[in-house]
Amino acid sequence: MVRTPLRLAFAVSLFALSAFAPLAPPAQAQDVDILRRSVDELAAAINDEVVAWRRDIHANPELGMQEFRTAGLVAEHLESLGIEVETGVGGTGVVGVLRGGRPGPVVALRADMDGLPVTEMADVPFASRVTTQWQGREVGVMHACGHDNHVAILMGVASVLASMRETLPGTVKFLFQPAEEGPGGAAPMIADGALEDPRPDAVFGLHVFPMPVGTVAYRTGGMLASSDALRIVVRGIQTHGAMPWAGVDPIVTASQIVVGLQSIVSRQVDLTDSPAIVTIGQIEGGNRGNIIPDTVLMIGTIRTLNPDTRTLVHERVRRLVENVAEANGAEAEVTINLGYPVTVNDPALTTRMVPSLQRVAGEGVVVMPPATGAEDFSYFAEEVPGMFIGLGVGADDPSLVHPNHSPFFYADERALPIGVRALASLTVDFLSSNPISDDR
Numbered sequence: 252m253v254r255t256p257l258r259l260a261f262a263v264s265l266f267a268l269s270a271f272a273p274l275a276p277p278a279q280a281q282d283v284d285i286l287r288r289s290v291d292e293l294a295a296a297i298n299d300e301v302v303a304w305r306r307d308i309h310a311n312p313e314l315g316m317q318e319f320r321t322a323g324l325v326a327e328h329l330e331s332l333g334i335e336v337e338t339g340v341g342g343t344g345v346v347g348v349l350r351g352g353r354p355g356p357v358v359a360l361r362a363d364m365d366g367l368p369v370t371e372m373a374d375v376p377f378a379s380r381v382t383t384q385w386q387g388r389e390v391g392v393m394h395a396c397g398h399d400n401h402v403a404i405l406m407g408v409a410s411v412l413a414s415m416r417e418t419l420p421g422t423v424k425f426l427f428q429p430a431e432e433g434p435g436g437a438a439p440m441i442a443d444g445a446l447e448d449p450r451p452d453a454v455f456g457l458h459v460f461p462m463p464v465g466t467v468a469y470r471t472g473g474m475l476a477s478s479d480a481l482r483i484v485v486r487g488i489q490t491h492g493a494m495p496w497a498g499v500d501p502i503v504t505a506s507q508i509v510v511g512l513q514s515i516v517s518r519q520v521d522l523t524d525s526p527a528i529v530t531i532g533q534i535e536g537g538n539r540g541n542i543i544p545d546t547v548l549m550i551g552t553i554r555t556l557n558p559d560t561r562t563l564v565h566e567r568v569r570r571l572v573e574n575v576a577e578a579n580g581a582e583a584e585v586t587i588n589l590g591y592p593v594t595v596n597d598p599a600l601t602t603r604m605v606p607s608l609q610r611v612a613g614e615g616v617v618v619m620p621p622a623t624g625a626e627d628f629s630y631f632a633e634e635v636p637g638m639f640i641g642l643g644v645g646a647d648d649p650s651l652v653h654p655n656h657s658p659f660f661y662a663d664e665r666a667l668p669i670g671v672r673a674l675a676s677l678t679v680d681f682l683s684s685n686p687i688s689d690d691r
C-alpha cells in the first residue's frame with residue numbers, strides 16, 4: 252500500500268497543522284463521510300424509480316441471451332446519465348464506464364439480467380404473462396430467481412454514482428450480464444474484453460435470497476459451489492441373466508461404483524475444511540430381468556466449495572470408477588463437464604469491506620453458510636478480487652416466502668434501497684480507501 256507523494260505531503264501538512272489547531276479528522280475521512288451521506292440521500296431519492304424499473308422488468312422477463320428489451324433499457328438509462336456504454340458484449344451484455352472527477356482505482360459492479368422458463372404464480376399486479384417455446388413446449392417466463400431486482404438495483408446505483416461523479420475518486424464499471432441461469436454470460440463477456448480497459452481492481456455483485464428484509468449476507472472464501480456434470484459409461488459383456496459367468500455384468504459394477512463414489516466425500520475429503528457433494532441422479536441399463544446388458548449409463552453432479560477440493564474430487568472420481576470397473580473385468584469411461592467454478596469471496600477484500608455493509612444494514616449483516624447452488628459471478632471473481640453478497644428479500648408474511656426458482660418467488664421491495672446503498676457504499680468505500688497504483 253503505497254501512497255502517492257501528493258497524498259503523503261497532504262497528510263504531513265495536516266499533521267503539522269494539528270499541532271496548532273484543534274484535532275480534526277483527516278480530510279480524506281471527511282471526504283468519505285460526504286460520499287457516504289450522498290449515497291444514502293441519493294438512494295432514497297431514486298427509490299421510486301428503482302421500484303418502477305423493477306416492476307417493468309419483472310413484467311417483461313427474457314430468457315438467457317435473449318435479454319434484448321432489458322439490455323435496451325439498461326443501455327438507454329446509462330447513456331442518459333452520461334456513462335460510456337458498450338452493448339452486445341458477450342451476447343446481450345452491456346458494459347458502462349463512469350469516470351469519476353478524481354483519480355483512483357476501478358470498481359466493477361455486476362448484475363445478471365435473465366429470467367427462467369417458469370410460469371409465474373405469484374400474486375402481484377406486475378406478474379409476468381410472458382410465454383415462450385422451451386424444449387418444444389409453451390411455458391411461461393419469470394424472474395423466478397429475482398434478477399429483475401439485481402438489474403433495477405444496479406441501474407439505481409448508476410444514478411446515485413453518476414450524480415456524485417465530480418467527487419468520485421476513481422472509475423466504476425457496470426457489468427450487466429446475460430444468461431446466468433445458463434449457458435452463462437460472464438465467461439463470454441470476459442472473452443469479449445469486459446474486464447479490460449480499464450481493468451477493475453475489485454468486483455462486487457449481489458443476489459436476492461428469501462432471507463428476511465434487512466439481511467445482508469456475506470461469506471469469506473467459498474460462498475457458492477462449483478457445479479460440474481458427471482457422466483459415467485460402464486461397459487461389460489452381455490450375457491444371459493442365468494449365466495452371468497459367461498459375460499461381465501455392468502449392472503453389478505455400476506452398483507459398486509455408486510456406493511464407492513459416496514466414500515469419496517465421506518472418507519477422502521477433509522470435511523472440516525470444505526464440504527462436497529457427489530450425486531448420481533440417473534442410471535440407465537438393461538431392459539429385461541433375465542438379460543445382463545452390455546452397458547450402463549450413469550449421470551450425476553459434483554459440487555464443491557473450494558477449488559482445491561474440486562480438483563481432488565474429480566481425480567478421486569476417475570480413480571475410483573476406473574479401478575472398480577477394472578476389478579470387475581469391465582471398462583468405464585468418466586466424463587466431467589466443467590460448469591461454473593466455485594464463487595470465492597477474496598478473503599482480504601471481504602474482511603476489508605464488511606464494515607461498509609455494517610454501516611448500511613447494521614445488525615442485519617450476517618455470515619452466510621456455504622450454499623451448494625452455483626453462480627457465474629465466479630468467473631469475474633477468478634479474474635479480479637471479488638465479493639458477492641446476499642440481499643434478503645423475504646417478506647414478513649411467511650406465506651409469501653418461497654425459494655429462488657419457485658413459481659411463487661416473491662421479493663419484498665423494501666429491500667431495493669438496501670441493495671442500492673450496499674453496492675454504492677462498497678464502491679465509494681473501496682475507491683476512497685485505495686492507494687492509486689502507478690500504472691493509472
Ligand SMILES: [Zn+2]
Nearest residue numbers: 396432655656
Ligand atoms: Zn437462479
Ligand SMILES: [Zn+2]
Nearest residue numbers: 396398431458
Ligand atoms: Zn440467480
